Amino acid sequence: MGRFIVRRALFGLVVLTIISFAVFWLFFVFAPGDKAGNFCGKNCTPERLAQIRALYHLDEPWYSQYWLYVKRLVLHGDLGYSFTNQTPVRSIIFDRAPATASLALGAAVIWLSLGIPIGILAATKPRSLRDRAATIFALGGLSIPTFVLGLVMLYLFFYQLTIHGVAFFPGNGYAPLTENPWEWVKHLILPWFTLAIVSAASYSRITRGSLLEVLGEDYIRTARAKGLSERRVIYRHGLRSALTPVVTLLGIDVGTLLGGAIVTEQVFGLQGIGQTAVQAVINGDLPIIFGTVLFAAVFIVVANILVDIAYAMLDARVRLA
Amino acid sequence: MTLIAADEVAEQKGGGGKDPQPTKAIEGRAPLQLAWARLRKDKVSLACLGVIVLLVLVAIFANQLTDLIGHPPNEQYRDEGLQPNGLPVAPSSFFWLGGDEVGRDVLSRIIHGARVSLLVGVVATAFAVLIGVTIGTMAGYFGGVIDTFLSRTMDVFLSFPFLLFAISLVAVKGASLRISIFVIAFFIWANVGRIVRGQVLSIREKEYVEAARSLGASDLRIMVVDVIPNLVAPVIVYSTLLIPTAIVFEATLSFLGLGVPIPTPTWGNMIATSQSTYLQAPWYLLFPSLALFITTLAFNLLGDGLRDALDPRAARVLARK
Numbered sequence: 040m041g042r043f044i045v046r047r048a049l050f051g052l053v054v055l056t057i058i059s060f061a062v063f064w065l066f067f068v069f070a071p072g073d074k075a076g077n078f079c080g081k082n083c084t085p086e087r088l089a090q091i092r093a094l095y096h097l098d099e100p101w102y103s104q105y106w107l108y109v110k111r112l113v114l115h116g117d118l119g120y121s122f123t124n125q126t127p128v129r130s131i132i133f134d135r136a137p138a139t140a141s142l143a144l145g146a147a148v149i150w151l152s153l154g155i156p157i158g159i160l161a162a163t164k165p166r167s168l169r170d171r172a173a174t175i176f177a178l179g180g181l182s183i184p185t186f187v188l189g190l191v192m193l194y195l196f197f198y199q200l201t202i203h204g205v206a207f208f209p210g211n212g213y214a215p216l217t218e219n220p221w222e223w224v225k226h227l228i229l230p231w232f233t234l235a236i237v238s239a240a241s242y243s244r245i246t247r248g249s250l251l252e253v254l255g256e257d258y259i260r261t262a263r264a265k266g267l268s269e270r271r272v273i274y275r276h277g278l279r280s281a282l283t284p285v286v287t288l289l290g291i292d293v294g295t296l297l298g299g300a301i302v303t304e305q306v307f308g309l310q311g312i313g314q315t316a317v318q319a320v321i322n323g324d325l326p327i328i329f330g331t332v333l334f335a336a337v338f339i340v341v342a343n344i345l346v347d348i349a350y351a352m353l354d355a356r357v358r359l360a
Numbered sequence: 361m362t363l364i365a366a367d368e369v370a371e372q373k374g375g376g377g378k379d380p381q382p383t384k385a386i387e388g389r390a391p392l393q394l395a396w397a398r399l400r401k402d403k404v405s406l407a408c409l410g411v412i413v414l415l416v417l418v419a420i421f422a423n424q425l426t427d428l429i430g431h432p433p434n435e436q437y438r439d440e441g442l443q444p445n446g447l448p449v450a451p452s453s454f455f456w457l458g459g460d461e462v463g464r465d466v467l468s469r470i471i472h473g474a475r476v477s478l479l480v481g482v483v484a485t486a487f488a489v490l491i492g493v494t495i496g497t498m499a500g501y502f503g504g505v506i507d508t509f510l511s512r513t514m515d516v517f518l519s520f521p522f523l524l525f526a527i528s529l530v531a532v533k534g535a536s537l538r539i540s541i542f543v544i545a546f547f548i549w550a551n552v553g554r555i556v557r558g559q560v561l562s563i564r565e566k567e568y569v570e571a572a573r574s575l576g577a578s579d580l581r582i583m584v585v586d587v588i589p590n591l592v593a594p595v596i597v598y599s600t601l602l603i604p605t606a607i608v609f610e611a612t613l614s615f616l617g618l619g620v621p622i623p624t625p626t627w628g629n630m631i632a633t634s635q636s637t638y639l640q641a642p643w644y645l646l647f648p649s650l651a652l653f654i655t656t657l658a659f660n661l662l663g664d665g666l667r668d669a670l671d672p673r674a675a676r677v678l679a680r681k
Contacts, residue, residue: 050512054519062525065532178664182657184608186615187631187649190638198639298521302612316524317616320531328528335521343519 040351047347051340058336059112063105066325094119118333119326121319128330131315138213139311141223142230142303143296147289149235150242155285157239158246163273165251173243180240189233189306196229211308230307234300238292245288250281283353287346294342298335395593398669405665408658415655419474426472431455431465433472433625448641458643461633466644469625470651476614476626477655480541481607487545488606489599492552493591499553500560501583511557517550523612530618537620540613544606555598556591563590593670600663604656611652627652 096104111117118128161173197210208229214222253259254277262272299313308314312331319327399405418425426432442459443449451458457467499510526543533539563569564587572582613619614628622629630648638645 050515054516057516058520061520062528065528174664178657178660182604182660183653184611184615184656186612187652190631190635190645191649194638194642194645295521299524301523301527302615305616313524317527320527321617323531328524328531332521332524332528335524336519339519339521343515 043351044344044348047344051344054340055333055336059109059333060105062329062332063108064101066329067101067104112333118330121324121327123322123324128326131327132312132330132334135310135312135315137215138309139299139304139313140297141213141216141227142234142300142309142311143293145227146231146234146238146296146300147293149231150239151285151289153235154239154242155246155282157243159250159273159278161243161247162250162254170247173247177240177244177247180236180238181244183237185233185237185302186306188237189230189303192229192233193306213309213311226309230300230303230309233306234296234303242285242288245284246281249284250277253277253281279353283350286349286353290342290346290349291339294338294345295335297342298338299331391593395666395669399665402665402669405662405669408662408665411654411658412662415474415478415658418471419478422472422475426465426468429456429465429468431468433468434464434623435468436462436464448637448644450641451643457647458641460630460644461637461641466630466647469630470627470648473625473627473630473648473651474655476537476620476624477607477610477652480537480544480610480620481603481659484541484544484548484606484610485599485602487541488549488602489552489595491545491549493556493588493595495549496553496556497560497583497587497591500557501564501579501587503561503564507557510553514550514553514557517547518554520547522547526609526613527616527618530613535613535618535621537624540610540619543613544609548602548605548609552595552598552602555594559591559594560587563587597663597667597670600659600666604659604663607652607659608656 092098096107099107111119116129118132120127121131157173157176161170164170193210197208200207201210207225209226212226214226216223250273254273259272259277262276263269267276299311299316300309301313301317303309304311304313305317312334316328316331316335318324319331431437437455437459442462448459448461449455455465455467457465457470460466460469495510495514499507499514526547529543530539569582569586572586577585610619611626611628611631614626615632617629617632619628620626622633627648631645631652634641634644634648
């Protein structure tokens, strides 16, 4: 197990190196035009141009630029400064992380508690009316783009309620949990459900498929033959191994979302990592783009490693290679 | 393989004419004919196929259709298309689906938007499938070091913070139709590759591959003649499910202002611009969203039906209980 984790972690480092290099290449080598000029942004001054040239060692060849960038990042955890407001990228990311984390984790709780039961209901009576209903829910959810559902939610629950005198949901923004938990919940309910409904669809689908497959296995027949109650067969014996693909998907989804739930944050005006990244792209604020891509990649890589470990622990059949 | 065997038996019986009382000629059917026969009984899938054919026709004849309506997609009707207070006009006999924020016909723009959505969806999926099948087949067929290298490459692609990296790429290269297609194909091919590799791993152990090899067939010949034709069913199913993913991705890029640049109408950029007025002009949000939803739903439902039709094993799992 220890060796396995070390190997996975090493591969994770390789992936991060490749991604950081790809991002670097994209902005420093591939991007057309004068790099310092691109980085300087809209209100550029000659002093700042010179400062940027020095900061990013733009007069040196690209490989030493990359090396210096990585060295600064690894040794000092320094991601550079935003060009629009001169704030350190690291502190911007840390400021915005709580909103993104609240959104991602809260939504995950909701989509699991929607998706898994729907999947079980569908799988325990295949081809029944409730299975059909679950399929319709799943395919509907899979087909509706997040931003469309978000805007519809806003229209129904923010606008229509507000003009009818029930101003319950705020239209946008984020309220920190530590300041006012109730406001935090109110600001997050619509984004949570938007994200959760879209995701619950695939979770119900996967739970159904995997549970159906497991319920056809011999050991389930044995459990039934032993005279165990159907409830016990499904929940104790079936669900345990049926949930492994759900765990895989959950890890990857949460990992991806923690790096920025771009669309949901954008629709609901939540000041998270994703919105920061989109703003940075629109403003051409390259250090922030760079920082957020790396930050998101770290989460995805770590999530992948955790998923593999969880997989090995949940499923006795997996051999660690 | 059993299907082809049945085919041959049928031919022998029919051709030989030794059967004393041919009650009914046994028809030989190729696997795809069998699948089509199964699909024909599935009303939902047929309806979806109908919707998709209709959409393709709408996209091809977009110019003729908008000529028929008499409202080119980019023509601004300042007098008829806007209310005196500057808000879009509601659906009427003049604009069947209402107007947008500068007095253009929403219907005409939806018709032209279908072009972008379908073009990006189909072309990006085609590229992704081409790359995915090539790489996945090679990884699965050769195994060993080649497999390790190619599989790890796919892992790296799957670890990229997909949307973030895509918007960064668009930010550097500038938004265009071509870059949208490229970005989408670039990030979804690894999903195809992974599935294909898994399939090839089991196909390569089959007797007919062994037979081909002992007859002295080259690796390339075995891959093209024996392996890839057996991937047709899963690849058709998966492509049908990838097209809506690509369409939603394009719409998301457009929604974030990073897709096909305006004034070309796309469903995504229509939804994005509807955001400023949709509280007063909900139809402007509703109709492009519906177009997007119906399209993705049709592809998803068809993909589901195709899976049942092409992979009867899935049905058997269902019937077991």
